[in-house]
Amino acid sequence: MTSLRLSAPLLSARIDSELLASTLAKLLGSGNAACKADLVRVTGLSRTTVDTGIRLLLEHSVIRRAGFRQTSGRGRSAELLELSPDYGYVLVADCSAHMAQLGVFDLNQKELSSSSVRYELSEGPQKVLGAIVAEFLRLLDELPHSAVVTVMGLPGPVDNRSGTVVRPPIMPGWDGFPIAQFVGTALECQVVLENDVNLRALGEARAIGPLSGPLLYVKVSTGIGAGIVTANGELMHGADGSAGDIGHIKLASQDRPCVCGNNGCLEAVASAAALTRRMIGAPYTAAVDGADIDRLLERINAGDPEALANLKEAAQYVGEAIANLVHVLNPSRIVIGGMLANAGDDLLATVRGIVYQRALPLATRELTVGKPLLGVRSGMAGGLITGIERALSPDSLNAHINLGKGLENIA
16 A cells, blocks of 8 residues: 555644644654654654653554664664554445455554455345454454454445435435444444545545645446545535535436436436446336446447447546536546446546546646546545544544543643
């Protein structure tokens, strides 16, 4: 996994214990600091304050000593510090409509174990989540520590506060099910739910250098969605977490029924599910399984003329929707991913051409449109960074090591 950037807030002269510990740990994990002297310089805090925070983090195995930095002069070598794998693991489940990619990572972003689970979301939350939990428990059984946090990316509208999905169009039977509570109880750790495209967008944004504008990740798969990351590297969720749900943008030229209950949605004509229904002659809102979609992808990869023509038509609809988003968001980078994008270069080439043709020159002169730099690992990367930042958040550290008893008054 590519080294990913962690978000750490700027500090003031006075700081509470939880924020101090969280910030020092994140700075060490992000590579922005490697020793006490670096932390003093980056934070602007006194050496005494940094020493106090470092001591507590060492005592509770959040960080560990990692040797000494070599120096060219006579000065004393600085003791290096890094996040400790003994603190626990971050579990990531990047869930699509038919399969979940699972990974177990330590806080230093090292992947310790991985696996996958196949399913059909229509089987219901208890069966699907039960299979994911069972596989995580199997992976953890081979490792010496337990999980600190589990991050799940799901292909539906996620309510982060309640740990549920809300009327997900391609997840029948999941509406309001207590996903976070179910998984958290089984794995004995806190659980973070996130939309799968949001995780992909975050992973891409944190794997590259600073952004001059937003990053827009568009996933064209069983469904269609977008993740938006601001120039400072943070996800744009919107007021209720539904930002980026472009699959249900209304197309003026279309009136096909969509699984969401409306007509003429982008997802109803341009998603892999829509193309699969067209291939097998199924009704517009009929459920499609992974085997049917695999046959569609095989036909595309084999150069089947009808399949390629349908894909190009879908790409035109997607390109027009993205061109409109360019005028609203003025992104610096657009990433096109998902199974239809992975099936070849036709979708990307069509989308890129439409975006540069339809969007105004001011919005496209610095714009890049391309495939994910991390490939199919974008979602895992976004889940990993989300998990590490949650594990090192002030609340999480306070809950795990009871910081209040260690740092009463810090100035």
